[in-house]
Amino acid sequence: MPLLKRGTLHPISLVVDGVEVTGHAEPRMLLVDFLRRVLGATGTHVGCEHGICGACTIRLDGEPARACLLLAVQADGRRVDTVEGLASADGALSVLQDAFHRHFALQCGFCTPGMLMTLQGFLEDNPDPTKDQVRAALSGNICRCTGYSEIVDATLDAAARLRNQDQAATNPT
Amino acid sequence: MKPAEFDYLGAESPDEALDALGRHGEDARVLAGGQSLMAMLNMRLASQQILIDIGRIEPWRYVRADGGVIEVGAGTTQAELLAWPDLAAKAPLLAKALPHVGHLQTRSRGTVCGSLCHADPSSELPLCLAVLGGEVVLKSAKGSRTLAAKDFQTGMLSTARKPDEIAVAARFPVARAGTGYAFEEVTRRHGDFAIVAVAAAVSGPSVRVAVGGVADRPMVREWTGLTEADMADALNGLAWEMGGFDDIHATARYRRELVRRIGARVIEEARTCRS
Incomplete structure (x- = not known):
């Protein structure tokens, strides 16, 4: 992977709740902010921003992880599952x-x-x-x-x- | 808060990471699991010109037992070590301590070597490495060296790692037959940093004990042939020697009392669980 320079946007693509998505992020953008602001997927909440509260927990390649302690660029090419993927398409709860x-x-x-x-x-x-x-x-x-x-x-x-x-x-x- | 700006390099090979670190030195920070570093960046307790992410380097993700030593690579997460099938047999102390390291959502990313490098005086893995007499392998573009646990951690949040070095592996001695191992900590909530944590290895008359959370790094003592009364005196002496401190979590006096009580309990448990 080439060096990603600060202050510039870099393209990333990942699979969020089973759907392949692409977007742009600065190196310092947190994954939780990428989900909420770039993708508009505000189901994932952001609370303490230092890994304590757990509100931003997502699954990265199936493993539970804090989306506030991950950079968006780290999720490039990976699978992210959020709360928005739990209910079925017709809205029936899991x-x-x-x-x-x-x-x-x-x-x-x-x-x-x-x-x-x-x-x-x-x-x-x-x-x-x-x-x-x-x-x-x-x-x-x-x-x-x-x-x-x-x-x-x-x-x-x-x-x-x-x-x-x-x-x-x-x-x- | 959000982190200040930095450049980001997702290194894909050991050489790429070591070369980049050699070039950038103190301007760079190695990002492994990020469970301490990302929090510090978000709170702006740390700020770096460049992050070198070693999380994609497959050759550094391994656990292997070889020649009486369990070696854990730089990229191996705490969850991966906890899931290692031989853990309970070959490293019972780690099997007991790892579930207390953070939470399952942080163990999935947090690395073993990263925790050693962060060197929090209350954290469990440096304590285990200290009581077991393990080692850390440091590597730079120029070469590598291996440091004993006591020479690696030099104080609160500080180690002997040089700016161009990466801790590429941690080495824990395999459990010896006839030696018992135990661990206990007191925290306000499960997964918090310990107010006091104690680990012990007991073999016949020989007791090796390490205490975390009180001094600026894990304190290790080795005693031989002590009676129960002598042991209480020795633990009391250790508690006073380390002193302890008052903070919002506990008083120094409470910490000393925990050293005496948990210390005795952990040593007794290690004595009775000898294989």
Whole structure:
């Protein structure tokens, strides 16, 4: 890769929520700002801008990561999944989003995009987690409204439903 | 906040990164996982003319056990080391400590070598490297050298790395049969930097213990043949020797008490989990 000079825009292309997109970014532009300002994908929130609050959590090539601690140019050629890709095209909520809804696992909603992206990956790796494991996974996402209890409940509920779905898929009878 | 302006080089080979660092020296900063550096750039606690990103350099992404040493390459993330299948058997201390390094969303990007180079006095990986007596391999365009943990970390957020060098690998000694390893830390929240962290390796009458979060770097002590009462005295002496400090997280007195209590507990756990 050539040296990217400061103050000038560089073309980057990446796959965001399954769609190939291109845009221009200065070297110092954060990935979260690229998503929000260049692509207009404001579903990903930006909070503390130093990796503590977790609101900007996305998945980079499948791994949960902070979009405020990544440069847009670092995501060139890679896959980024955001909260905007969770619901299906007709607007139906994902199992996890639906569980959040039913359990009142959000109030102001600021932390929710990061919560969902952390937990989406976590449940893929840990389909049958304990409460403590969920709480440990959530330690990197700060919520100032819920006190976390409802979020933990929603996660355990979603995990159970996803396991049942998997079981139904493998035992079609 | 947003970072100040910089040039960015996404290096694709070790030579490209080392040559660029050799040319730019102190104007450059090596960007690996960015979980400390990006935060510091965003807060403008650091500002750099050029960032040399080593995250795309595949030859530097590896974990291998060879000749009694586990070598971890510069690009290897904390999550990758945690997922290494031999970790619990070959490096039980790292298996115990790594889940306390940040959060899963930061371990996915944060590198092992990057954490050693950041050299935060409270962080877990420098503590493990210190108690295990590991090494850091430094490389520049001119050559390479290997430093013992105690010679690498020179103080708070500072190391013996020269501006043209990259820490290309960390070397942790493989766990020895008959030695027990334990780790514990006290934090306000899981994943925070430790107020006090203790790691120990116990083999027969020999105890090697390291304390993080109190002095400006991990403090290591080695004791042999101490009775339980002697051990309490030794930990108390270590706590007073390091002093500790008051900050918004804890008082110096609380830190000393943690050294005494966690110290005793970690040494006991290491003694009982000997393989």
